[in-house]
Amino acid sequence: MNGDLLTTRAREVYLESTERLDEAVRAALAAARRRALASSTIREPEPVAWWPVGAAAAAVMLAAMLWIAPQPAPEAYQASLDEAGLQELMALGQELGLGDEEPALYAWLDHP
């Protein structure tokens, strides 16, 4: 028997032998497999279980950001009034004819 024939036949005999295991051995192997899987350290990802937690955390963060959002500073408000609002007010005053009134009518305001 040459080496190639030996290894080929040996492999055939080996693989065939695995199909003839008796039921007791098969059951013992299946039990061993279950024990091995039960002791496995594999942790599967569970996206469905975690998404409500993530959504709740995002909602809390959004509420906190809105609650503590900084109000416009007075300086900034004044600056915006100085630059754009003042011109708008002057334009409105001209439209109402405020500049045409007699200044002497308001002299009593300076000297009550």
Place this chain on the structure above:
Amino acid sequence: MLRTRALEIFLAGIEARAFRIASSALANEADALDAVQEAMIRLARRYGKRPESEWAPLFHRILTNSIRDSLRRRRVRSRWVLPWAAGRVDDDALLMPDTADPAGDALAGMEAEEAWQVLAAGLRSLPDRQREAFVLRALEGLDVAQSAEAMGCSEGSVKTHYFRAVQALRGRLEER
């Protein structure tokens, strides 16, 4: 779930072959089942997270070590306990080849179960490293690199052990 399922499929696919490998070395069903279970549990606990392509060589390495440990314990026990234990079976006798049935082309002319018993006896007659190299290379179909990883030795050692195993096994079977 997918990874656990993949591991279950892997173990289910290899467990019968692993049992045959262990039983061919240990010649004892209970010891073989223990060795296979130990290998399964160690793989699942320690290497379940590793890529699936690494499971086969890792499993064979664990199984090989498990069989070696079992044989080592048996040899120590037979050396120190059994000689004084009357009526006990000498476990080393289980490792001796059965050469009572001479035949030219032994494996080819036998029924399947008988052929397996002859092959298993022939494997048990080999030194441990030669048996491991033959099992991994010829029976399991691992390449030299995978076999070296499973045996924990160099690729050159695998080639040497395998060559000697084929020569010895051929001689053993031709005696039958």
